[in-house]
Amino acid sequence: MVPYLRGQDLFHFVDGSSKPPSRLLSDKTTVNPNFLAWTKMDQMILSVKISTLSYNLIAQMVGHSTSQVAWSAIEKLFASQSHARVIQLRYQLATISKGASFVFYYFRKLKHLSDTMCAASAPISSDEFTSYLLVDLNSDYDALVTSVTARLELMSPEELYSFLLTLESRLVHSNHLPMSTTLSANYTSSSPHFNNRGRGNYRG
Numbered sequence: 001m002v003p004y005l006r007g008q009d010l011f012h013f014v015d016g017s018s019k020p021p022s023r024l025l026s027d028k029t030t031v032n033p034n035f036l037a038w039t040k041m042d043q044m045i046l047s048v049k050i051s052t053l054s055y056n057l058i059a060q061m062v063g064h065s066t067s068q069v070a071w072s073a074i075e076k077l078f079a080s081q082s083h084a085r086v087i088q089l090r091y092q093l094a095t096i097s098k099g100a101s102f103v104f105y106y107f108r109k110l111k112h113l114s115d116t117m118c119a120a121s122a123p124i125s126s127d128e129f130t131s132y133l134l135v136d137l138n139s140d141y142d143a144l145v146t147s148v149t150a151r152l153e154l155m156s157p158e159e160l161y162s163f164l165l166t167l168e169s170r171l172v173h174s175n176h177l178p179m180s181t182t183l184s185a186n187y188t189s190s191s192p193h194f195n196n197r198g199r200g201n202y203r204g
Contacts, residue, residue, distance in 0.1 A: 001049060013041065014068050015068070016068050018038075020035060020038050020042070046067040049067060050070070060073065089113055089117050089122075090117075093132050096109060096113070097136050098137060103164045103165055110129065111157075126156055127154050130154045140171055144164070148160065148163075
């Protein structure tokens, strides 16, 4: 709503800076045309605003007759909800665990929490995000964590994510190598060795 109202030069109706003109002209009997125009626009804004609300919120708008009063009521309602939500999100960020999940899923969970913090008007900095990203990596990532934390300036989340994906790919590849090497060694040691006459000697 804020970009729309600012773009239409109407935000002053909801932030309280625009006050309604006098209802009557100086003769105290004629209705002020400016008051009628102001009221008409204010009610249009109120109508548009209410049309964007959920059913439960619309019920709480009963009795709020101007767009500014309704806007203030919504702000207070969401401010209290946002504060509780921010506390919950910070707890989730502090306790999130990578576990056995891939870097892609781990990063996506953190990014979702970070975006939700931003939507709750409590964005976290890139350095904070990077710190949350590093805190629960297992020992396989110790060298990278040490390298990143030793830098004077932390990597951006996007740059660090790229490094983590590369390292994960190498870890997955190297973890498969011993298995294939062992299988190859076992196969070689258990294969028959042929003598000059073509008969096999089976050596354990």
